[in-house]
Amino acid sequence: MSKVKKIDVYYILSILSVLLLLAVWWAASAVNESLASPGQTVERFFRLIENPIMGKPVSVHILASMRRILVAFFAASVAGVGLGVCFGIFPTFRRMFWPVFSILRPVPPLAWIPIVILWFGVIGDTSKYIIIFIGIIMAIVINTYASISETDPLFLKAAKTLGANRWQTLVHVTLPNSIPAIFAGMKTGLSTGWMSVVAAEMIAAKEGIGFLINMSMKTTPDTALDFVGIVLVALCSSLVSFVLSVIERKLCPWLELDVK
Amino acid sequence: MYNEKTRSVGMKVFLNVSGLLMFFGIWELVVALGLISEKKLVAPSAIFMTFIDKLTNVVPDGNTIIVHTLTSLELVLIGFVLSCLIGVPLGLLMGFFKPANRFFTPIFEIIRPIPPLAWIPIVIVVLGIGIQAEAFIIFVAAFVPCVINSYTGIQATSKTLLDVAKTAGASKTQLFFKVGIPSALPMVFTGIKISFGSAWATLVAAEMIASTVGLGFMIQQGRNAVRPDIVLLGMSVIGLIGAALTGLLSILEKKALPWRNLK
Amino acid sequence: MTEQPKVSAQRLTKKFGDLLVLNDVSFDIKKGEFVCLVGPTGCGKTTFLNLLVKLTEPTSGNVLIDGVPADPQKHNMSFVFQEPSTFPWLTVEDNIKFNLEIKKIEKQEIQKRTEHILEMIGLTEQRNAYPGQLSVSAEQRIVIGRSFAMYPDLLLMDEPYGQMDIKLRYYLEDAVLKLWRETESTIIFITHNIEEAVYLSQRCLIMTPKPTTIKASIENPLPYPRNVSAPEFIKLREQITDMIKWW
Numbered sequence: 126m127s128k129v130k131k132i133d134v135y136y137i138l139s140i141l142s143v144l145l146l147l148a149v150w151w152a153a154s155a156v157n158e159s160l161a162s163p164g165q166t167v168e169r170f171f172r173l174i175e176n177p178i179m180g181k182p183v184s185v186h187i188l189a190s191m192r193r194i195l196v197a198f199f200a201a202s203v204a205g206v207g208l209g210v211c212f213g214i215f216p217t218f219r220r221m222f223w224p225v226f227s228i229l230r231p232v233p234p235l236a237w238i239p240i241v242i243l244w245f246g247v248i249g250d251t252s253k254y255i256i257i258f259i260g261i262i263m264a265i266v267i268n269t270y271a272s273i274s275e276t277d278p279l280f281l282k283a284a285k286t287l288g289a290n291r292w293q294t295l296v297h298v299t300l301p302n303s304i305p306a307i308f309a310g311m312k313t314g315l316s317t318g319w320m321s322v323v324a325a326e327m328i329a330a331k332e333g334i335g336f337l338i339n340m341s342m343k344t345t346p347d348t349a350l351d352f353v354g355i356v357l358v359a360l361c362s363s364l365v366s367f368v369l370s371v372i373e374r375k376l377c378p379w380l381e382l383d384v385k
Numbered sequence: 386m387y388n389e390k391t392r393s394v395g396m397k398v399f400l401n402v403s404g405l406l407m408f409f410g411i412w413e414l415v416v417a418l419g420l421i422s423e424k425k426l427v428a429p430s431a432i433f434m435t436f437i438d439k440l441t442n443v444v445p446d447g448n449t450i451i452v453h454t455l456t457s458l459e460l461v462l463i464g465f466v467l468s469c470l471i472g473v474p475l476g477l478l479m480g481f482f483k484p485a486n487r488f489f490t491p492i493f494e495i496i497r498p499i500p501p502l503a504w505i506p507i508v509i510v511v512l513g514i515g516i517q518a519e520a521f522i523i524f525v526a527a528f529v530p531c532v533i534n535s536y537t538g539i540q541a542t543s544k545t546l547l548d549v550a551k552t553a554g555a556s557k558t559q560l561f562f563k564v565g566i567p568s569a570l571p572m573v574f575t576g577i578k579i580s581f582g583s584a585w586a587t588l589v590a591a592e593m594i595a596s597t598v599g600l601g602f603m604i605q606q607g608r609n610a611v612r613p614d615i616v617l618l619g620m621s622v623i624g625l626i627g628a629a630l631t632g633l634l635s636i637l638e639k640k641a642l643p644w645r646n647l648k
Numbered sequence: 649m650t651e652q653p654k655v656s657a658q659r660l661t662k663k664f665g666d667l668l669v670l671n672d673v674s675f676d677i678k679k680g681e682f683v684c685l686v687g688p689t690g691c692g693k694t695t696f697l698n699l700l701v702k703l704t705e706p707t708s709g710n711v712l713i714d715g716v717p718a719d720p721q722k723h724n725m726s727f728v729f730q731e732p733s734t735f736p737w738l739t740v741e742d743n744i745k746f747n748l749e750i751k752k753i754e755k756q757e758i759q760k761r762t763e764h765i766l767e768m769i770g771l772t773e774q775r776n777a778y779p780g781q782l783s784v785s786a787e788q789r790i791v792i793g794r795s796f797a798m799y800p801d802l803l804l805m806d807e808p809y810g811q812m813d814i815k816l817r818y819y820l821e822d823a824v825l826k827l828w829r830e831t832e833s834t835i836i837f838i839t840h841n842i843e844e845a846v847y848l849s850q851r852c853l854i855m856t857p858k859p860t861t862i863k864a865s866i867e868n869p870l871p872y873p874r875n876v877s878a879p880e881f882i883k884l885r886e887q888i889t890d891m892i893k894w895w
Contacts, residue, residue: 138487146492159510220397221404228405231631232624233586236601239608239616244425317586320500320526324590327502341506351506359498366498545733552701552727553747553798554720563750567737644737644778 161349166356169349178340181332183357189333191361193250194315194322197257198365201314205262206307209269214295226266234260234321238328253325260321261314268310272303305380308373312366319362334358427614432621435614446606446615448598454622457588457600460516464523464591465584472528472580473573476535481542481565493532501526502590509594519591527584534576538569571645574638581634585627652715654679654802654834660699660709669695671859672709677836682828684845685838687855688892693838694730696860697804700836701727713802724751726800728808734779734790741766741775743790747798761797768823769793785812792820796827803827803835809844821848825872842892846885847874854891864891 147163154162161169173183212219212226237259245252276299284294326335334357341350374380409429415421416428427435439450446453478485479493501522512518542565550564592601600619607615639645653676662670669692677683685693698704700711702718711718713725726747734743744765748758766772769789771782779787792808805824809817821844828835839845845852846868854864866888874881 135483135487138484139491142488142491143495146495153511157511160507216392217400220400221407224401224405225408228624231628232620233582233589233627235586235589236604236620236623238589239604240613240620243608243611243613243616316498316500319498320502320587320590323500323502327505327593335502338503338506342509346506346510348507348510351503355499355503355507358500358503359495362498362500543733545729545731546735548703549727549729549733549735549794550746550750551703552720552725552804553750554722555750556721559750563746564735567735570737642737644780 159346159348161347161352165349166352169347170353170356173350173353178337179331186332186334186337187357187361189330190322190326190335190358191365193253193257193325193333194318194361194365197254198261198311198315198318200254201258201261201318202265202311204258205265205310205314206269208262209266209307210273210295210300212266212270213273213299214291230263230267234263234317235324238324242328247329253322253330256325257318257321261311261318264313264317265307265310268306268313269303272306273299276302301377304373304377308369311369315362315365315369319358323358334361423613424611425613427617431614432617435618436621439615439618445610445612446603448603450603450618450622453598453600453603453619454626456598457592457623458626460519460591460599461523461584461588463516464520464587465527465581467520468524468527468531468580468584469577472531473535473576476532476576477539477561477566477569477573479532480536480539480569481561497529501587505590505594514595518594519596522591522594523584523587526587527580530579530583531576534572534579535569538572538576539565541572542568570642574634574642578631578634578638581631582627585623585630588623651679653677653712654681654714655700655836656712656715657700658710658712660696660711661707662695662699662704663707668859670699670706671861673860673862674709675853675862675865677834680832680834681851682825682835682849683837684849684852685836685855686840686842686845686852686888686892687860688840688857692857692860693855694806696855697727697806697836697838700804701725723802724798724800725802725804726795726798728791728795728803728805730806730808730810732784732787732791734787734794736778736780739776739778740771740782740790743779744793744797747794751798761799765793765797768796785816788812789816789820792823796823799831799833801831801833803833805835805837807838807840809839809841817844822873824848842885842888843876846870846881846888847876852888854888866891 151162154160154165170183177183208226212223234256238256241252241255241259245255280298280302281294284298289297322333323335323338326333327339330336330339334354337357338351338354341347341354412426413428413430416423416426416431436450441449443449475489479489480486504522504525505518508518508521512521546564546568547560550560555563588599589601589604592599593605596602600623604616604619607613607619655677657673657675660670660673661668673696685696687693695704699706700718701720702711713719713723716722735746738746741762744762745758748761763772766775769792771786771789771793774782774786779790782790788808788811795803795805803824809820812820824835824837825848827833837845837848850868852866852868853862854866855861856863866884868884870878870880870884
């Protein structure tokens with residue numbers, strides 16, 4: 126009996142915290158008139174549906190951002206895992222190109238924006254894809270390489286005694302063992318990726334959630350529109366991460382054993 | 386399996402250097418042969434010349450590179466230090482005390498997926514244009530990894546070690562300070578390093594907020610003036626300083642955690 | 649007029665979900681007694697010790713220490729766990745001081761005891777090393793030293809010598825006996841090594857698995873120090889071995 130009551134207390138704490146967050150938001154908007162309240166944000170969302178910006182409904186903006194992140198994410202995953210595996214299993218390749226990768230790595234993705242725009246122009250999606258791609262790939266390469274090079278030597282010995290060659294060892298031992306780390310890299314990459322999406326769309330775009338956020342700064346500040354953008358981007362990024370987690374669980378069912 | 390025991394030291398050094406030489410060599414060559422327009426890419430040597438020049442020259446962005454660098458450093462350090470001071474204790478409390486966990490986790494989970502840049506319009510309205518707004522964006526970016534790592538670190542505290550202290554009669558507070566926090570320290574440091582990376586990575590974006598000085602501002606101006614040398618110089622300085630400070634944090638980490646990596 | 653027992657378990661029952669682990673166990677342990685719990689691996693001995701120190705709550709029943717409910721904050725007791733349990737971030741010396749500092753014992757006294765314990769476990773020279781730099785058996789010596797340093801009046805040991813080589817085990821078995829005589833503490837010692845149990849204890853509680861109950865309590869009147877090859881010793885050892893084999 127007393128245990129049931131205890132759980133209830135914790136639930137109340139969780140609900141209380143969300144309420145407090147809303148209350149703080151609401152209070153802040155009451156103090157500062159140009160800051161939209163939660164109510165105004167909801168209202169702004171419906172106004173946006175009835176009254177699209179530049180004739181484009183909300184769905185267009187959402188889909189534009191989703192398309193950009195998904196295309197870049199797919200490309201970065203393929204390239205990143207490939208590169209990470211090469212670093213992991215070809216010592217010569219690693220010796221030659223790890224130093225090159227290491228000097229490019231500390232340059233933050235957003236710092237690439239100006240040069241990428243110089244190279245590929247501000248109009249069109251090429252620049253955006255490249256910026257987002259750079260944002261995502263770094264973490265994937267690093268995690269893939271790290272987990273491959275740290276594969277438990279015992280597993281490798283076991284594979285060797287069973288007569289596996291280098292390729293078989295990679296496909297059947299090293300890669301499966303690295304999946305969790307690769308997925309962790311993908312998740313880190315995605316959060317940088319979403320930041321790059323917003324940045325790229327804020328700088329130059331005709332649609333996308335970042336575009337909406339940027340529009341909120343034009344002429345009179347429209348913070349309600351920014352909050353709409355914030356909620357949309359948070360929802361989209363949570364959705365993508367969720368799908369990724371589902372795929373991860375499907376790919377490595379053995380991980381469930383670790384969950385308490 | 387994938388080791389390289391048979392390879393001599395000289396060969397290793399040769400391979401290491403050859404990759405870099407190839408990278409910079411091809412880069413110089415491509416520009417020297419005119420394969421890429423100078424309006425798009427300049428040679429590494431030209432970037433270095435621009436660096437020398439920018440030590441004293443304030444054209445086209447209004448300040449020398451030293452002023453830009455110091456301004457950016459100050460900005461990043463303010464945001465980063467604040468995020469550590471708030472994020473680390475918060476993560477530790479959330480990970481150790483159940484009520485704190487239940488209370489803060491929902492708020493944190495709501496805020497976490499928001500890209501720091503999306504806050505810009507709101508931050509401008511609330512804090513105005515200036516260093517506070519920029520520092521806040523950096524703070525938000527650095528805050529999340531601090532919390533997550535401290536939280537995960539302290540949650541992984543060995544149950545046996547907690548039991549040892551419990552059976553010796555430790556109170557909840559003693560458990561937190563004498564067992565929980567030391568256990569979490571390695572993860573806390575990892576979080577701090579990631580945090581610094583995020584803070585530094587957000588610099589360019591933060592300086593998009595109508596600033597007039599800073600490395601991020603400098604490369605924006607370089608783009609507007611179609612000066613790829615300035616853009617690339619800015620990227621190089623950002624990269625170098627980022628790497629140097631991350632290295633410094635790693636050294637600090639080794640000093641602070643003498644029991645790690647003993648063998 | 650009977651003396652109040654040091655530890656008194658009253659009808660202890662423990663279930664994990666539907667699994668009955670401990671079924672209606674009652675016994676008393678006298679002040680200053682050295683008791684060994686013997687039984688096959690997996691018979692819930694560890695759960696049993698955990699109940700004694702309130703690391704887990706019993707489903708029903710009670711544990712009294714000195715006539716009051718067990719409470720590590722009030723009683724001066726100490727627990728040696730089976731798993732390695734040194735604090736990796738503390739030096740050997742600070743590991744030994746850990747419990748004493750929790751108990752807020754006076755600085756001078758802490759230093760005095762620490763020197764004594766370091767001497768006893770033979771790690772004086774490695775006092776500034778971290779546990780990660782030492783061998784597993786040295787780590788276990790630290791753990792035992794840390795417990796002894798409290799001069800506990802109730803010492804609980806869960807297979808503490810399991811991972812040690814024979815020579816070290818003999819040495820530490822004598823050390824625990826010495827500590828027991830010096831401090832007049834009460835000791836409950838879990839082991840699956842019957843020879844060890846007979847060598848150390850005044851009384852053996854024989855436990856059976858699934859669910860754990862106490863099948864027998866065997867007095868061991870042999871005088872200390874005991875001779876493991878004496879006929880009486882072997883006889884007692886065989887007697888206990890037979891009892892365990894039968895279940």
